[in-house]
Amino acid sequence: MELKVLVENPLEMHYVVVEITDVNDHSPSFPEKDQTFDIAEHTTPGKRFQLHAARDPDAGINSIRTYTLTANEHFELDIRQSDDDKIPFLVLKKSLDREKKHKYSLVVTAVDGGKPARSGTLNVGISVLDINDNRPVFTQESYEITIQENIALNTVILTMNATDLDEGINGEIEYKFGKTLKRKVYETFELDRKTGEIRVKGNVDFEETDVYKLDIEASDKGTPPLTGECRVIIKVNDLNDHPPEIEITSLSNTVSEDSKPGTVISLLSVTDKDSGLNGKIRTEIQTEGPFELKPSYKENIYSVTTKLGLDREKNPRYEIIVKATDCGDPSLSSFKTFNIEISDVNDNSPQFSHNPLYFYLSENNAAGTPLFSVSATDMDLNENAVISYHIVKEGNNNDINAFLNVNSETGQISGMKSFDFESVKTFQFHVVATDSGSPPLSSNVTVNVFILDQNDNAPVILYPVSSNGSAEGQVTDHSLFALDRYTGQIRTLRSFTETDEAEHKLLILVKDNGNVSLSATATVIVKLVEPKEAFAASDVQSAAAEDEDSHVTFYLIITLGSVSLLFLISIIVLIAMQCSKSTDYTSKYLPEPNYDGTLCHSIQYRSGDKRYMLVGPRMSVGSTIVPGSHANTLVLPDRRKTSDEASMILIT
Known part of the structure; x- marks a missing residue:
């Protein structure tokens, strides 16, 4: 400190220098108590951030001597001397990761050189600014779930969950299906872009697809956006929702009645779209008859064969009902019906309604007129049932047979002469009925004819007189x-x-x-x-x-x-x-x-x-x-x- 002294006698002016010794009676102080910085997490190490400089009224050794920083791994102080002032800088020595720590609170201390030293502090707050440096991550890399087929539409079967450590739009996630999925996936399921819910959109049919594999993507909204992926495997549980199907692969609609037991009538294949017990099939013939099912060398292939002899005359046709039942719970059944016609063979001979036959014929019939008819029936069909008639010529009856004629088609018998009760009262002959089968079959009938008396003779009186009149x-x-x-x-x-x-x-x-x-x-x-x-x-x-x-x-x-x-x-x-x-x-x-x-x-x-x-x-x-x-x-x-x-x- 320099003082000016004036002396009057003699008048003179003198300068006196007075040195005042400083006492460390002031502490360093910052103009503001808090200082904040926003530092992007992608900031490269070495970046400098100027801090407020502290002030200390004391001088000399009592002035600010140095600055200190709270110990940390990311920041350090750098003090630059500017004239008499020391200016502190915050230097980034290690990259920041907002996802690990997004805020830092540091204290910068200004220390003077007094003894004892005095200090002042500056609170430094650092906010780490986010960058889109994290992709969304699913809780699992792969999900596997099981659903029932025919599940109701709009049912939520799974909710996806992905997280992004970034914040803001960098951490906002949208879900979507992968771009390489099959068309059936898009037709069957839908994915909520915001919530990640997977819902049933279409019919889930085990018989069409028993496993669905979905690639799910989760993308943030950063620039550029980052994407995470996972796979969802959806297995479908089979329900017994399909009855067995019966297909006739071969069928003989007409079977000869002389077919031997074991003759193959039809071939059947039975299938069921369900699996496991739901697809295991029991097959049987429902109707009574001379038929049975025999399994083939291949599973679910059967042949319908005859197990007994056939008789068209008893049963000319059969309706065969085949039933197939699966082993599901509850079981499902289906039926197949087909008809079998029995073709005729000539195994029945013509038959007369009665044997012998009795006819009563009035005498004096007109020669050449029909007398009566014989008729036989044949249980066969077509030519096997076409009957022709003829009279058997017998030695002891030739005199009568010579006067009889039979219509071979109708069996109508005509007399070639008039019969007289007084000459012949009864006679007998045989008629044979023969069918047109190959070989032909025949049968005969004995015909007894009784001549009825007419009142064509006047009484004859014999002596002594006797009469029936x-x-x-x-x-x-x-x-x-x-x-x-x-x-x-x-x-x-x-x-x-x-x-x-x-x-x-x-x-x-x-x-x-x-x-x-x-x-x-x-x-x-x-x-x-x-x-x-x-x-x-x-x-x-x-x-x-x-x-x-x-x-x-x-x-x-x-x-x-x-x-x-x-x-x-x-x-x-x-x-x-x-x-x-x-x-x-x-x-x-x-x-x-x-x-x-x-x-x-x-x-x-x-x-x-x-x-x-x-x-x-x-x-x-x-x-x-x-x-x-x-x-x-x-x-x-x-x-x-x-x-x-x-x-x-x-x-x-």
Whole structure:
């Protein structure tokens, strides 16, 4: 310090230098207590940042001597001398990484040279500015998840998570699919760019794709943007959502009925799009029938074969239903239906509805007209069922067969002649029915034909008179004789007297019972004879009858033999009718009080098939028939005797 001193006597001016010794009574101080810096993390080491300089009023040694910095690995101080001032600089000695430490708090201390030294501080705050030097990173490099097929649409199956250590837009992440994925991925899934959620967009079908591989990218918004990647593997669990499928690879729609067991009818293949147990198949034939399934050498290949013989006539067609069931839970089934036609072979011969056959034919049929028809059926088809007919020619029946003709197509039988009941009452022949198969099969039937009688013959009166028709009579004296219209018996109603005529003429009319009645007449002459002449007459009559009957015996034997059964029935009926009429005769014809209306005695004898009875009241052995009896007239001699002698009547 320099002082100026003025001395007046003598007046002089003197300068006096006064040195003031400093005392360290001030501490260094910074103009501001805090100083901040924004330093980019990509700043290269060596970068200098000027700090505020401290001030210290003290001088000399008590002034600011040095600056110190909080120990750290990234920054250091550099002091530059400028005139009397020391200016501090913050020097970056190591690169910064914002992602590791984005803020630093340092203290710069200014120290003077006093003793004791005084100091002042400056708080230095450093913010590390971010640069886009970190790419997004997923929590996993690869994700693997499993979903069910047919999962509902819009279901979130996975949320992606990627992080970026940068901040701001450098740390903002967007998600997207990789550019090399298959089209099916884009059709099935969608990715939310902001949230990273993966949602189901389309139908997930195990049978189409059982595994999806997705490449996911996460990009920040820095300049330039950085990208991270990961892979997502999505496995699809199979559901039993497909029933088995049955395909007919080969089919014979028509099978011959003579096919042997084991004949292959069809080939089937069975598939199921599902997997595991869901795709394991059980196959069976649902319908009953002579068929079975046999597995082939290859899995799920089957053949449908016959297991029994076939019979078209019992079952001409079959509907086969094949069922395939998988082993899923719950199981699914499918069905396949196809029809099999059984073709015919000629294994059935023609058959008649009845054997033997019986036909009744009226006599006097017109020659050449159809008589009746025979018909056979054949269970086969087409030409195997086309039947032709022919009559078997037999030695013992050739006389009949020669007059018969059969239509080979219709089985209609015609007669080439008219049949006569009185000649032939029944005959038999055989018809053969043959089909048109190869080889042909045939069967025969026995045909029995019965000729029905028509009323084409008038009654023939034989002596004694007998007829199956009814008889009517005209007599000269109605008080003497009565005629039974059903039996033809002529009876006396009373005893003969001397006043009665010696000869009586009886006209007998015999009619049959046909629809158109035919008749014949005969005249019976009754003459009264002595009793002993009646027996002689009976002998003569018997000899005459035997001669006359010998001409018709042959015809009667044939007729009676062929209709013996009918004759017996007629006899039984006539006897019954006679019994029922006996009371009527008694009541109708009243004999004399001393005559009971019955013949006194009779003599019976046979000639051939005829039975004769000679009746008369108290007839003597010596009675005879007057010679001259002939044709339709029976003559009895007239011998008038006592009242106890009567005429003799010959009847059957």
